[in-house]
Amino acid sequence: MSGPRHRRTVLAASAATVTAALIAAAAATGTAGAAPAASAAPTGAGAVKLSASQRAELIRTADARTAATAKSLRLGAKERLVVRDVVKDADGTTHTRYERTYDGLPVLGGDLVVQRAADGRTEDVTKATTAAITVPDTVAAASAAGAEKTALRAAKAAGGEQADADKAPRKVIWAATGKPVLAYETVVGGFQEDGTPSRLHVITDADTGKKLYEFQAVVNATGTGNSEYSGKVPLTTEKSGSHYVLKDASRGGHVTYNLKNKGSEEDYLDVPKWRYYDADNVWGNGSPANGQTAAVDAHYGAAQTWDYYKKVLGRNGIKNNGKAAPSRVHFGNEYVNAFWDDDCFCMTYGDGEGNRNPLTSLDVAAHEMSHGLTSATARLNYSGESGGLNEATSDIFGSAVEFYAKNTKDVGDYLIGEKIDINGDGTPLRYMDKPSKDGLSYDYWKRGIGADDPHFTSGPANHFFYLLAEGSGRKVINGVTYNSPTVDGRTVKGIGRDKAVKIWYKALTSYMTSTTNYAQARTATLKAAKALHGENSTEYKAVNNAWAAINVK
Structure with missing residues (x-):
């Protein structure tokens, strides 16, 4: 998330190698660009909420039959499957994510998802690559x-x-x-x-x-308490002796830390000693000059995002395992950025230029936490078209959480980073209704788009989501005026934000892989719409129309 091109590294994601930050060539999948198989009714519906033991049992079951699964997929003799996650739908359909190894070596870009019906039949397979995994030998000539x-x-x-x-x-x-x-x-x-x-x-x-x-x-990006951006907000804290600490046991044990404007690698990794303590459990004063204020915003943002994941999406934390990722504020000195990092499994925020505008607003916090969600699910590579889809995913959930919070000081909108003033002129970092308004992002998909920065190539996916949720043309939402165009002038009717988000979430968690590009994202969201609403539904047709409106057909 950022302003000028040279500083657009704010609101970022971490993209770990075999899994998955805001200022900043995909491979084909097995179902690229293809329409899902015909069906008159929903085949899956929404994912069910699984207890830790239920999820563990599904993973154990899938793990026990990896050899049989590999054989059914006609994988090579040297290939093995490793179960990473299982999602189960209400009708019994399961979506199992696998990583691959070859002769004991990890296969990067070899991930795949197998969809099975309740009776065990394989219904669909989505691969990060369709290439046969084979090499002449595994002896390296180079050192x-x-x-x-x-x-x-x-x-x-x-x-x-x-x-x-x-x-x-x-x-x-x-x-x-x-x-x-x-x-x-x-x-x-x-x-x-x-x-x-x-x-x-x-x-x-x-x-x-x-x-x-x-x-x-x-990859770059950008506490009750008196916050800078969201007003007076409730914070869940924990009593520790005669003091309170910014720890939320009700949300997976989330803790907000104070890095005290340190930026060394030691301080970056060694965070337990930097906890926030307070005697009266009243945090911050609304001013960035008070060191607790940024912590209030970050703690509040993490709580709202956790609640949105759980109450709306049925997901129990980033990894769906009930464990929270910590937040860390005051990173570096005048650091104009925020980022997610898989290594520490945490969100980290700088204080902005002059240490006056911490990058801790609600949509930024949700954006960063959602990079963790992508890393825990599809692991969209942070490069090429999949990089744009990775960034857009965080913008989509960042906006959704902002609407969900119903905060009167920071109302829901389709503007990204509008509170942190990263550009210095009061304008947002990104616009979802017409991404090109930032002067850098793309409104529509075009060939070769993957060569640019993911923060700009996220534009078409952000535009698709806005059109799917709200439709094209002029409208006013929560006092903000939008006027969303389409590539060919067609009129697109929206299906509502809640349905649009759930379709994207299901596509991300059930059908996308590390190398998913725009054409494959279209296929994934059509599959998701079909599973949730049926192929002949208004929602399915709206997904198709919204993609066509941004030149993905």
Whole structure:
């Protein structure tokens, strides 16, 4: 989330290598661009809420039959499946996510989702790649030391500071961008050019030493208490001796930490000693000059997002396991950013220019937390078209949480980051009804769009969501005027925000994979609409129309 192009690294995501930040070439899937099979009625409906033991049992059952599943999918003799998650629908349909290994090596870009009916029949399979996973051998001609040097050069070329390999390079099969090859994956730590912690993943060919791909796994973005952006809000805290601490046991044990404007790697990783304590349980005063104020906003934002996930989407936390991710405020000095990081499983916020505008507004907090959601589910690669879909997913849920909160100081809207004034002129960071109003984002999909920054290529998906929820043309919502165009002038009728969000959520959690592109996102949302409402439903037709309106057909 950001203003000028050179600083657009705010509101970001973490995209861990085999799973998944705001200022900033996908591979084909097995069902790219194809319409779902015909059916007259919904085949799945919404996901049911599973207890921890129920989810664990589904995972155990799926794990016990991975060999049989691999055989039914006609995987090679050296391939194995590893169960990552299982989602179950009300009619008994299950959606099981798998990672793959080849001869014991992780296959990056080899993830897939298998959809089974209640009677166990396989109904659908969505693959991150359709390529056969095979390589001549798994003996590397190039050295791991050489791969590490290449990765360090890549990090320094990107403006990284204090670059150092977090671990020794590991051998993998790289399958995310075409023909599978034996490769090394090296993760380089340190800091990005703007001070954001770095987790740069560099993929190098294990035979030639040539760099094949790189992506940043800490991708930029942007407490009761007296908040800066949401007014006076209730906070759930915990009594600790004679003081209170910003810990929310009712929401997975969420804790908000104070990094005290530190930015070193030690402070970045060692957070338990930085807890907030208060004697009277009244936090902040609404001014950024008070160190508790930013914590109030972050704590409140995390609580609202948790509640939205649970009460609206039926999801018990980011990983659906009842455990919260911590929030950390006051990162760095005048740090104009916020980010999600898989390594610490946490959201981190800077204080903005002059330490006057902490990037802790409600939609930003929900945006960051939702990067964790994407990482826990589809793990959309933060590059190419899937990177744009990753960013848009966080914008979609960020906006949805803002509407859900019904906060009179920060009303729901389809503007992203409108409270944090990242541009310095009072304008939002992004506009969902017409993304190009920010001067950088795309309104419509076009060939080659994946080569640009994910913060700009998120535009078409944001536009699709707005059209699906609200429709095209001029309208006023909560005092904000919108006028959403379509690529060919067609009129699109919306189905309402709640239905639109649930369709996107189901598509993300049941049908998208790490390499999903725009055409495949269309297929995934059509499948989701069919499962929730039926193929002949108004909602299914609206999904199709909204994609066509942004030039995805």
